[in-house]
Amino acid sequence: MPDMRPYSAYDSDTCSIARTLALIGDRWTLLVLRDVANGVRRFDELAGHLGIARNILASRLARLTEAGLVERAAYREPGARERHEYRLSGPGRELMPVLVAFMAWGDRNLAGPEGPPAVVRHAGCGGAIRVSLSCDEGHELGERPRLRVEPGPGSKVRSLRLARAGRRA
Amino acid sequence: MPDMRPYSAYDSDTCSIARTLALIGDRWTLLVLRDVANGVRRFDELAGHLGIARNILASRLARLTEAGLVERAAYREPGARERHEYRLSGPGRELMPVLVAFMAWGDRNLAGPEGPPAVVRHAGCGGAIRVSLSCDEGHELGERPRLRVEPGPGSKVRSLRLARAGRRA
DNA sequence: GCTTCTGAGTTTCTAAAAGCAACCTAGCAC
DNA sequence: GTGCTAGGTTGCTTTTAGAAACTCAGAAGC
Numbered sequence: 120m121p122d123m124r125p126y127s128a129y130d131s132d133t134c135s136i137a138r139t140l141a142l143i144g145d146r147w148t149l150l151v152l153r154d155v156a157n158g159v160r161r162f163d164e165l166a167g168h169l170g171i172a173r174n175i176l177a178s179r180l181a182r183l184t185e186a187g188l189v190e191r192a193a194y195r196e197p198g199a200r201e202r203h204e205y206r207l208s209g210p211g212r213e214l215m216p217v218l219v220a221f222m223a224w225g226d227r228n229l230a231g232p233e234g235p236p237a238v239v240r241h242a243g244c245g246g247a248i249r250v251s252l253s254c255d256e257g258h259e260l261g262e263r264p265r266l267r268v269e270p271g272p273g274s275k276v277r278s279l280r281l282a283r284a285g286r287r288a
Numbered sequence: 289m290p291d292m293r294p295y296s297a298y299d300s301d302t303c304s305i306a307r308t309l310a311l312i313g314d315r316w317t318l319l320v321l322r323d324v325a326n327g328v329r330r331f332d333e334l335a336g337h338l339g340i341a342r343n344i345l346a347s348r349l350a351r352l353t354e355a356g357l358v359e360r361a362a363y364r365e366p367g368a369r370e371r372h373e374y375r376l377s378g379p380g381r382e383l384m385p386v387l388v389a390f391m392a393w394g395d396r397n398l399a400g401p402e403g404p405p406a407v408v409r410h411a412g413c414g415g416a417i418r419v420s421l422s423c424d425e426g427h428e429l430g431e432r433p434r435l436r437v438e439p440g441p442g443s444k445v446r447s448l449r450l451a452r453a454g455r456r457a
Numbered sequence: 458g459c460t461t462c463t464g465a466g467t468t469t470c471t472a473a474a475a476g477c478a479a480c481c482t483a484g485c486a487c
Numbered sequence: 488g489t490g491c492t493a494g495g496t497t498g499c500t501t502t503t504a505g506a507a508a509c510t511c512a513g514a515a516g517c
Binding site: 137139142144145153156157209210213217218220222223225226231233236237238239240241244246247248249250253255257258263266267270272273274 | 302308315318392397407410413429435436
Binding site: 145146147171172173174175198199200201 | 503504505506507512513514515
């Protein structure tokens with residue numbers, strides 16, 4: 120494992136977005152997860168489909184496995200030796216809203232006039248999937264919601280707003 | 289504008305996820321957008337808060353401005369010359385589900401025992417925000433949904449599944 | 458029992474991007 | 488006209504990504 124140093128650079132504060140990005144926020148990792156979620160599970164398939172360098176793919180898969188987002192599962196095809204493939208684990212599948220949200224944004228903002236290049240459906244019923252924000256007062260938030268961020272229970276620093284206001288104190 | 293080459297590398301197919309990642313999927317851009325969304329709007333504030341190199345910040349802001357995710361707005365404080373700040377535009381605000389999904393995942397999977405470091409609230413009513421997937425048959429999908437991807441109207445290639453099945457044809 | 462094939466990686470070397478610090482610039486204050 | 492400040496550029500170094508060749512293990516063919 121060559122470049123497995125702690126990915127604790129650029130965590131501005133203890134923000135969950137920064138922490139998550141430190142784990143999966145590089146150029147390839149989300150595409151690897153997208154492919155694994157889509158059933159592309161084997162090293163050479165992933166390398167071929169993504170066009171990623173093999174050493175980079177190996178290091179990304181090692182990181183994802185170590186972090187528990189994908190699992191390495193043994194399989195054996197008739198007349199071949201045992202090999203391994205990669206599958207999403209539970210925490211990996213919890214990233215689906217991230218992938219769907221990326222896809223929805225791209226569909227709205229970057230797709231050509233023909234429409235979105237792919238559609239996600241509920242595996243159970245075949246209904247088209249959408250991602251939405253709602254609040255626990257029961258409001259459905261629209262496409263361009265207005266949000267506010269506050270420090271939470273695990274906050275170690277003052278909120279952005281407070282930090283900003285106090286900068287010259 | 290030094291490194292503004294077309295970010296069309298690594299688009300495996302025409303996938304909206306890949307297109308979106310090509311625009312905002314580097315180490316810093318989502319953190320820049322998070323900070324801008326949180327009211328950190330000025331160059332030096334962003335540089336200081338994120339700990340990002342100033343040339344990288346300049347190039348990310350240029351890309352985001354060019355792509356229409358943020359807008360450069362003039363302002364003038366009394367006794368100072370005119371300056372500019374950065375604000376989320378409409379398409380930029382449409383990225384909120386992405387940021388909230390990242391944050392939710394980090395809260396569940398990477399936060400310490402004290403709980404999430406920050407909480408997002410509906411600016412209108414103060415209710416805590418959550419992100420969810422649902423299908424147009426009315427089903428609410430849980431934390432670890434099972435999804436299926438199909439080629440859409442804008443598809444130029446066969447689906448992943450078809451491409452995989454046909455590999456040795 | 459030696460050679461070949463294949464999937465799944467490593468190793469090595471080169472190119473591109475990120476990081477850092479110092480420098481520039483426009484306009485106001487003095 | 489000197490200094491201050493926000494908002495960047497420039498130039499150089501370090502890190503990361505990429506391409507291609509190499510390794511390794513077992514199954515198969517000869």
